Amino acid sequence: MSEEYSLEEGEFLVKLARRAVETYVEEGERISPPPDTPGRLREKRGVFVTLKTYPKHELRGCIGRPYPTYPLVSATIDSAIDAAVNDPRFMPVRPGELDELVVEVSILTLPKEVKVRDPREYRDKVVIGRDGIIIEWSMGAGLLLPQVPVEEGWNVDDYLSYGCMKAGASPDLWLTSNVRLYTFQAIIFEEERPRGEVRRKRLEA
Secondary structure, eight states, rough: OOSOOOOHHHHHHHHHHHHHHHHHHHHHOOOOTTTTOOOOGGGGOOOEEEETTTOOOOOOEEEEEESOOOOOOOOOHHHHHHHHOOOSOOOOOGGGGGGGEEEEEEOOEEEEEEEESSSGGGGHHTTTTEEEEEEEEEEEEEEETTHHHHHOOOHHHHHHHHHHHTTTTOOGGGGSSSSSSEOOOOEEESSSSTTTOOOEOOOOO
């Protein structure tokens, strides 16, 4: 990723995401960006917030803004709330779950389209452990964060196939000329345990 973020900045965002989740789930209120937000976190960036159970680390919610449409601090707050209560795959997080969740924030680079003459060339363009993917086709789009194929043990073919299914397409549609593939990278910060120390998450394929 061309622009790094410090551990302190990552810690700020993760703690902000947790506070956004807790305040909304317990009080129904959306917090505002803190006055002490570092200037760089007010710049527009894409971001995703992921909630997982602890200690099993099962997905509990994940929603974000893939494009730099909003200030990073505001997008983090909105994504955290959406991950907690608006992910259609899960029931809304309940107050009793907050002590058993860990928060992960992924800051994204701008997605770039991958140009190929033959779709099979995608296999050499996508790197597991580096690239997130967005697959677009006539009926929709699907996004997978770069940590997903690492955590699931997928190879590139698996990754592209699941990306197609996330977009509501058949798993082999990426082998045709009917899709557009975009890649992006992410800097990921996560809690080691609920409300615990924040660390930079490194991906290894």
